[in-house]
Amino acid sequence: xxxxxxxxxxxxxGAIYAKLLLDNLxxxxxxxxxxxxxxxxxxxxxxxxxxxxxxxxxxPFKFYDKNDFMAPFASGSARxxxxxxxxxxxxxxxxxxxxxSNDLTTRAADVILKERRKLILVAxxxxxxxxxxxxxxxxxxxxxxxxxxxxxxxxxxxxxEDVAMTVVSRVIDLMGLEHDSYRWSEE
Numbered sequence: 001x002x003x004x005x006x007x008x009x010x011x012x013x014g015a016i017y018a019k020l021l022l023d024n025l026x027x028x029x030x031x032x033x034x035x036x037x038x039x040x041x042x043x044x045x046x047x048x049x050x051x052x053x054x055x056x057x058x059x060p061f062k063f064y065d066k067n068d069f070m071a072p073f074a075s076g077s078a079r080x081x082x083x084x085x086x087x088x089x090x091x092x093x094x095x096x097x098x099x100x101s102n103d104l105t106t107r108a109a110d111v112i113l114k115e116r117r118k119l120i121l122v123a124x125x126x127x128x129x130x131x132x133x134x135x136x137x138x139x140x141x142x143x144x145x146x147x148x149x150x151x152x153x154x155x156x157x158x159x160x161e162d163v164a165m166t167v168v169s170r171v172i173d174l175m176g177l178e179h180d181s182y183r184w185s186e187e
Contacts, residue, residue: 002033005175006073006083006112007061008105011042013126014149018043020161020168021086022059023178031177034071035061038104042089057186066103069098073108076115083112084176085150087124090132096121096144097135097140109144118145120174121172122167145174 005025009018025035039047039056047056064071074077085092085105094104096119101107112119113137121139123146125132136146149167169181 002031003175003177004034004073004078004080005032005036005122006080006108007035007037008083008088008092009037009039009043009047009056010085010087010089010092010105010158011046012087012089012092012120013046013050014164015043015047016087016160016164017053017122017124017167017171018047018159020164021049021084021171022061024168024172025061028177034080036064036071038062038064038066038068038071038108040066040092040103040105049080052079062103066105066184068104069107071104071108074104074111076111080108080112080117082120083089083108084120084171084175085109086120086122086124086171088121090123090125090135093121093123093139094131094135097138097142107178113139113142113144116143118175120147120171121145122147122149122171124149136174147171148175152153154184
């Protein structure tokens with residue numbers, strides 16, 4: 001049986017990361033049994049601004065309202081394996097770090113942490129202040145994974161999608177899913 005995954009998209013810059021992750025999850029077939037998606041209002045606006053489309057409406061995944069506390073992944077009994085917040089704003093990261101569950105994204109993250117499941121935050125901001133760093137430390141100590149949206153270049157990416165995919169490939173690896181990706185020292 002495949003993984004049950006929650007994808008949350010916040011209003012930080014970097015909608016391309018969310019798009020590429022959703023594109024790849026759509027193609028992974030039997031590795032995934034369910035994907036639930038929640039987007040903030042700002043996430044929709046940033047997607048439209050940065051990518052020039054509303055393609056987030058076209059994915060075959062179930063989308064949940066940002067305040068839908070009846071969504072299955074708002075409870076640990078639904079047994080979702082993994083949650084990725086991509087991109088993750090520092091405001092969302094701070095609320096998770098301090099246990100403030102004021103919307104579905106932060107509630108689901110709280111559930112994932114309390115159930116000792118995998119929470120991956122693709123933090124997208126720079127520079128970082130001490131509050132950001134301490135919030136990242138709190139989430140790491142609670143079992144979450146901070147995966148900054150910092151691309152790599154040893155694969156010699158040619159397009160902006162190739163560059164962004166270096167981050168998304170790391171996220172997919174962290175999720176424990178198999179996919180084709182550049183591997184250091186492999187041909």
